[in-house]
Amino acid sequence: QARLVESGGDSVEAGSSLKLSCAASGIVYASYCMGWFRQPLGKEREGVAWIMNSGRTTYTDSVKGRFTISKDNDAIILYLEMNDLKPEDTAMYYCAADSRCLLSGKEALGDPKRIESGYWGQGTQVTVSS
16 A cells, blocks of 8 residues: 655766655655665665654764755655765665654664564665766
8 A cells, every 4th residue: 555656866976966755655644754764785774864753853974964854744755855965875765654653763764674664665776976
């Protein structure tokens, strides 16, 4: 029933900007907490940004000041605005939705496996060249 579809990934030069989108359909509600994760080739998935029901956001240190997560609660679309992209940002980016919202942003980003009642998209590739 629930489905998440990411889009917006591209191959760009360092310093460029991109805006990723994650459209939700099926049984996904505005009350869900949602977030973005990324997985560089050959490495483990890591948390990027998380947004709570209250609107409070959490970011991993490496993207603070450059990335902004937001959510359209009417259409249930998650966004990730990425500015001043760096080669180290290169990865497959995934969005996730958590129906329980029992984890803090730090907890969710620190260990994605703890998101037990959640849904994941198939990912969108972001490649940043120097």
